[in-house]
Amino acid sequence: MSGKNKRRMKDVIYDEYLGRIRRGEITDEDRLVDTAVAEEFNVSRMPVRDALMRLVHEGYLASSTRGFTLPKLEPRQILEIFELRRLLEPRAAALATYELTEENLAEMARAVDRSESTITSGDVEMLYRASEDIRRIWVMAVPNISLRDTILRYIVQIQAVRMATLPDAQAHRVLVGFHRKMHTAFSSRRGADVELLILRFVLAGEESYHRVTNTSPLTAAPLLTGP
Amino acid sequence: MSGKNKRRMKDVIYDEYLGRIRRGEITDEDRLVDTAVAEEFNVSRMPVRDALMRLVHEGYLASSTRGFTLPKLEPRQILEIFELRRLLEPRAAALATYELTEENLAEMARAVDRSESTITSGDVEMLYRASEDIRRIWVMAVPNISLRDTILRYIVQIQAVRMATLPDAQAHRVLVGFHRKMHTAFSSRRGADVELLILRFVLAGEESYHRVTNTSPLTAAPLLTGP
DNA sequence: AGCGTAGAAACCGTATACAGTTAAGGGGGC
DNA sequence: GCCCCCTTAACTGTATACGGTTTCTACGCT
Secondary structure: OOHHHHOOHHHHHHHHHHHHHHOOOOOOOOOEOHHHHHHHHOOOHHHHHHHHHHHHHOOOOEEEOOEEEOOOOOHHHHHHHHHHHHHHHHHHHHHHHOOOOHHHHHHHHHHHHHHHHHHHHOOHHHHHHHHHHHHHHHHHOOOOHHHHHHHHOOHHHHHHHHHHHOOOHHHHHHHHHHHHHHHHHHHHOOHHHHHHHHHHHHHHHHHHHHHHHOOOOOOHHHHHOOO | OOHHHHOOHHHHHHHHHHHHHHOOOOOOOOOEOHHHHHHHHOOOHHHHHHHHHHHHHOOOOEEEOOEEEOOOOOHHHHHHHHHHHHHHHHHHHHHHHOOOOHHHHHHHHHHHHHHHHHHHHOOHHHHHHHHHHHHHHHHHOOOOHHHHHHHHOOHHHHHHHHHHHOOOHHHHHHHHHHHHHHHHHHHHOOHHHHHHHHHHHHHHHHHHHHHHHOOOOOOHHHHHOOO
């Protein structure tokens, strides 16, 4: 009856687990095994393997000889991805500025309210979800689909950075401050303002990460060894 | 004996076909069928399917109900990827500047010579390969591995753009001119110069593509509809 | 002769089975 | 009691088989 009959199980499983990963429902301790997932969906291992292997190749999972787990990013890789985000996200957000609907902005405003409430409540879990919602709203509005898809891949890095920085009170306050400013900037419909703000946001995230983990910026070395 | 015994067939097949695609050995007309590839390697369909599906998910191939083929990019997608390249490649090339060895530069110089020789010979095939070599040399020197991998994915778009623009004499001359300038800039070890040159290079490629295909820039519309 | 339709062929998705590899855990030796 | 080795279980990779879907083709109808 419905047009969904042609949907392949491997795609269903892929979508389901990508959603779980993006919603943070898979934790570091979870070990995904194809036979177990196969049982969950009442299918054989093959479509499960297809789905999980795809998630591995896209960087959302890591495969080992003992099941699939969330990848644990090396600090080096986290810093590398900060550079990519610095290059892509300001422009992407500027493009999204002109696409966000009033409903999108209203939803973002509610998420910002939730974010601010965590300053007093200290509810890191809620901050985490609010942060996720705000990001999702604007990223989904990016009209350049290739650019949007590229940005969506950094979710693992972003979750790792949140895990590392959010327990830190200073990073928490900085993040909440940015959330309010983001809503203001997107609401103003001024792409140039949004672009600059998002650049500052990524740089602030990088700085928080460096402070919390005591690492130093990636590019210092190569730039200093230049002529 | 050799440490390669643990290499999985699916990885061997993946590497082999990724290489063939990158070297342009797969043409638009080719139709890859898993059973045929399986026969070529004397294995079953499964590792072949794994390899080909992976190439599909990474954008190097497209799957249809009738075998796997090179993806034919929509003009829209080609323009989207130009935007990504504009954002990433200048910085990536600047970072690569400090990593290129003297041998790299010498190899690039030889490729530039070959490129220039095609102005008189009109050998588009050689121009194609020289262009590929020059790009490969500097991209492989990008020290940020995540950034390098992201850039390497655009090979399909780049090949499509070359196919569309290289028969055009003006685009041909512009490209060769850039090749010489690139070698000069990389040799100078001045990242800032390289960054600007590569930005100009991507913009020139975009312009050639627009001119040849009679399309208009992607971002005109959203920017103009802004405040 | 052209178009529609039915059958066949090609190819993909999924199931089941087996082999190979790796890590864990228990038992034995030091 | 601790460490090492061997067994065993768990999990991945590959093979084979079958069913479903889509495209091609040939035949018949108009």
